[in-house]
Amino acid sequence: MNLLKNKMGKMTSVNLSFFFIVVLLFWIKTYAAYQIEFNLGIQNAFQHFLLFINPLSSALLFFSLALFWKGRARNIAFVLINVLLSFVLYANIAYYRFFNDFITVPVLMQAKSNAGIGSSAMELISIFDLFYFVDTFIIIGLIVMKKAGLQEKLRIRTVMSVMTSAVLIFLLNLGLANIDRPELLTRSFDRNYLVKYLGVNNFTIYDLVQNSKTTAKRAMADSSEISEVENYVKSNNPKPNPEMFGKAKDMNVIYVSMESLQTFAIDKKVNGKEVTPFLNSLVKDEGAFYFDNFFHQTGQGKTSDAEFMMENSLFGLPQGAVYMTHAENTYQSAPAMLKDEGYTSAVFHGNYKTFWNRSEMYRSFGYDKFYDATYYDMEKQDHLVSYGLKDKPFFKESMPYLTSLKQPFYSKFLTLSNHFPFDRHEKDTDFQKGTTGDKVVDNYFQTAHYMDQSLEQFFNDLKKSGLYDNTVIVMYGDHYGISENHNEAMGKVLGEEVTDNKHAQLQRVPLYIRVPGVKGEVNHTYSSQVDVMPTVMHLLGQDTKDYIHFGQDLFAKDRDEIVPFRNGDVISKEFSHVKGVCYDNVTGEPVQEAERKQACQQVSDEGTKRLELSDKVVYEDLLRFYQPKDFKKIDRNDYQYVNPNPKNSPNPEQQGAEH
Structure with missing residues (x-):
C-alpha cells in the first residue's frame, strides 16, 4: 500500500513538473513586460513585490484548466492557453504604447469600427516583440522533443x-494591495492601479465582471434614481453672467475640433518660428476669448469622448467610449436643445460615418445632417492621411455645404491632420520639424503648424462667405497628442523634467470662443470640456437650469473651478491631486500642511462625485426618465445619414485608428 502511495506521489510530481515550467515561463515573461512596457508608477518595495507576484495567480488558474485532460490533449491545451494569454498581454502592450491605457471590453467592441489602423499600428510594432511569444516556442519545443x-x-x-x-x-495579493490602496476594486478610476496591484489578466477578469454589471444596471434602473443627480446638478449650477447671457442670440455656431492640439504648442517657437501664429493672433486680431487653463478630460474614447462632453456636459466613461457602448441612450444634447429655436444642425468629417459609430450616436443627438467622407474627394492620395482628409482640402470642400445650410445653424468640424504619428505633411508646409530626436514629438510641431494654416484659411473663407460676422466660433483641442511615452523628449521641449504632476498639467488643451461684437481676452479660469455646452447655450440665450449637466458656465462669476479626470486625478485653481499626491499649483511641490491636504482631498472627492453621478446617468440611461421644460425628446428614427450622390465608397484603408 505504501509502495502504491509513493508511486502515485511520484507520478503526480512528474505530471505537474511541466505544468510548473509553463507557469514559470509565463510568469517571468509577464513580469518582464511590466518592467519594459508599462509605466505603472511603482513607488516603493512593497508595490514592486505586488507587481512581481500578481501574474502568478492568474497563470496558475488558467493553465490548471489544461490539467483536466491527459496526454496529447493536455499539451495542446497548454499551448492554446499560452497563446491566448500571450495575445491578451501583447494586445495590451501595443495598445498601451500610445494610449497609456489598458484594453477593456468596450474597447474590444470598438475594434470593428476602428479597423484599418494603417500606419499607426506599424508605429507601435517592433521585431523585438517576438520576445512576448518566446515562451510559446519553448513550450512547443519541449513537447516536440x-x-x-x-x-x-x-x-x-x-x-x-x-x-x-x-x-x-x-x-493574498488582493489583501496586500488593499493595504497599500484601500478600496482598490470599489473606487478605482485608474486602470494603471488595477494592473499594478493585480495584473493584466486579473484586470481583464475584473473588467468582464464590471461590463456585465453595467449591462444589468440599465435593466434595473427606474425613474426614482434621477432624483439624486437632479438635486446635485441644480445645487451646483452657478447663475449665468448677465453681461454675457444672450450676447450671441440667434447667431450661427461653428465648433472646430483641433485634433490632438495641446496648449504647450500655443506661443511655442521652433527654430525661431511660431508653431501656431494664427491661433496666437486670435485674441488681439479677431477678438476671441482664449482659455489658457482649459483641460481635456477624455478617456478611451479620445475624440469621441471630447465630442460627447462638448455636446452634453456629461463625462465620458471610465472604460471604452460612450459612442460605442451607449449610442442608443436618451440624450439632451446641444443640437437637440436648439431645435425649437429653429436651428439646423450638421457635422463635417473627412472620415466615414461608421468611424467611432458616429452615424448612430448623431441620431441620438438629433443632428440633421452628417457630411462624412462620401461627400469629399478621397481619390487624391496627397490629400489624405491614414485617417481621412487633410485639413486644408477638408475645409475648402466643406464650404459649399456649410453655406447651403439653413440659418441659424449649429455645426461641428472634426479635423484630422494633427494626428499620431504626425506625418505626411512634409510637402504641405515649409515649417521645419523639431530637434528633440523623438520622431513623434518632432513631427508634431510640423503637423500642428499645418493645422494652424488650415484654420486661418477657414477663417478667411468664412469672411468671404459673409458668415463670419454672424457666427460664434468655438475651437478646442480634443485630447492629448503627446503621451507619457515621450516624456523625455517633452522635457527637452519644456526645458524641465516631466514629472507626474507636470504631465497632468500638460493635459491643457486650447479653447477659443469668438463672439461677434464682443471683445475677447485671455481667461484664466480652471475649466474643462464639460463646461463648454452650458457656456455656449447661455451665449445663445438658452437657459440650462432645467437640464442635467455637470459643467459650469465659463463666464459665471461664482464657478468653482474643479477639473476631474477619468483616471481619478483632479485639478483645481489651488491644488492638483495627481496619482494620490496633492500638489500646490503655485510651487508645484507636494502639499505638507495637514489642513491644506484635507482641503485638497475635499476637492478630489468633489471631482470623484461628479464622475460617479455622470456615470450613473450614462450607464443607467437615466435621461429617459427626465423631461426638461419645453424640451422635445429626440426620436432616433427621424434621423438617417445617407448620401444620395456619394463621391466614393468607404475604404477601410482610409479609416485610421483614433488615438
Whole structure:
C-alpha cells in the first residue's frame, strides 16, 4: 500500500513538473513586460513585490484548466492557453504604447469600427516583440522533443488543489494591495492601479465582471434614481453672467475640433518660428476669448469622448467610449436643445460615418445632417492621411455645404491632420520639424503648424462667405497628442523634467470662443470640456437650469473651478491631486500642511462625485426618465445619414485608428 502511495506521489510530481515550467515561463515573461512596457508608477518595495507576484495567480488558474485532460490533449491545451494569454498581454502592450491605457471590453467592441489602423499600428510594432511569444516556442519545443514528461490523468482532487492555490494567492495579493490602496476594486478610476496591484489578466477578469454589471444596471434602473443627480446638478449650477447671457442670440455656431492640439504648442517657437501664429493672433486680431487653463478630460474614447462632453456636459466613461457602448441612450444634447429655436444642425468629417459609430450616436443627438467622407474627394492620395482628409482640402470642400445650410445653424468640424504619428505633411508646409530626436514629438510641431494654416484659411473663407460676422466660433483641442511615452523628449521641449504632476498639467488643451461684437481676452479660469455646452447655450440665450449637466458656465462669476479626470486625478485653481499626491499649483511641490491636504482631498472627492453621478446617468440611461421644460425628446428614427450622390465608397484603408 505504501509502495502504491509513493508511486502515485511520484507520478503526480512528474505530471505537474511541466505544468510548473509553463507557469514559470509565463510568469517571468509577464513580469518582464511590466518592467519594459508599462509605466505603472511603482513607488516603493512593497508595490514592486505586488507587481512581481500578481501574474502568478492568474497563470496558475488558467493553465490548471489544461490539467483536466491527459496526454496529447493536455499539451495542446497548454499551448492554446499560452497563446491566448500571450495575445491578451501583447494586445495590451501595443495598445498601451500610445494610449497609456489598458484594453477593456468596450474597447474590444470598438475594434470593428476602428479597423484599418494603417500606419499607426506599424508605429507601435517592433521585431523585438517576438520576445512576448518566446515562451510559446519553448513550450512547443519541449513537447516536440518529448521533454514534457508524463501526462497521465490526474485526480480531480489534485487539479482542484492547484486551482484553490491560485484563488488563495489572488486573495493574498488582493489583501496586500488593499493595504497599500484601500478600496482598490470599489473606487478605482485608474486602470494603471488595477494592473499594478493585480495584473493584466486579473484586470481583464475584473473588467468582464464590471461590463456585465453595467449591462444589468440599465435593466434595473427606474425613474426614482434621477432624483439624486437632479438635486446635485441644480445645487451646483452657478447663475449665468448677465453681461454675457444672450450676447450671441440667434447667431450661427461653428465648433472646430483641433485634433490632438495641446496648449504647450500655443506661443511655442521652433527654430525661431511660431508653431501656431494664427491661433496666437486670435485674441488681439479677431477678438476671441482664449482659455489658457482649459483641460481635456477624455478617456478611451479620445475624440469621441471630447465630442460627447462638448455636446452634453456629461463625462465620458471610465472604460471604452460612450459612442460605442451607449449610442442608443436618451440624450439632451446641444443640437437637440436648439431645435425649437429653429436651428439646423450638421457635422463635417473627412472620415466615414461608421468611424467611432458616429452615424448612430448623431441620431441620438438629433443632428440633421452628417457630411462624412462620401461627400469629399478621397481619390487624391496627397490629400489624405491614414485617417481621412487633410485639413486644408477638408475645409475648402466643406464650404459649399456649410453655406447651403439653413440659418441659424449649429455645426461641428472634426479635423484630422494633427494626428499620431504626425506625418505626411512634409510637402504641405515649409515649417521645419523639431530637434528633440523623438520622431513623434518632432513631427508634431510640423503637423500642428499645418493645422494652424488650415484654420486661418477657414477663417478667411468664412469672411468671404459673409458668415463670419454672424457666427460664434468655438475651437478646442480634443485630447492629448503627446503621451507619457515621450516624456523625455517633452522635457527637452519644456526645458524641465516631466514629472507626474507636470504631465497632468500638460493635459491643457486650447479653447477659443469668438463672439461677434464682443471683445475677447485671455481667461484664466480652471475649466474643462464639460463646461463648454452650458457656456455656449447661455451665449445663445438658452437657459440650462432645467437640464442635467455637470459643467459650469465659463463666464459665471461664482464657478468653482474643479477639473476631474477619468483616471481619478483632479485639478483645481489651488491644488492638483495627481496619482494620490496633492500638489500646490503655485510651487508645484507636494502639499505638507495637514489642513491644506484635507482641503485638497475635499476637492478630489468633489471631482470623484461628479464622475460617479455622470456615470450613473450614462450607464443607467437615466435621461429617459427626465423631461426638461419645453424640451422635445429626440426620436432616433427621424434621423438617417445617407448620401444620395456619394463621391466614393468607404475604404477601410482610409479609416485610421483614433488615438
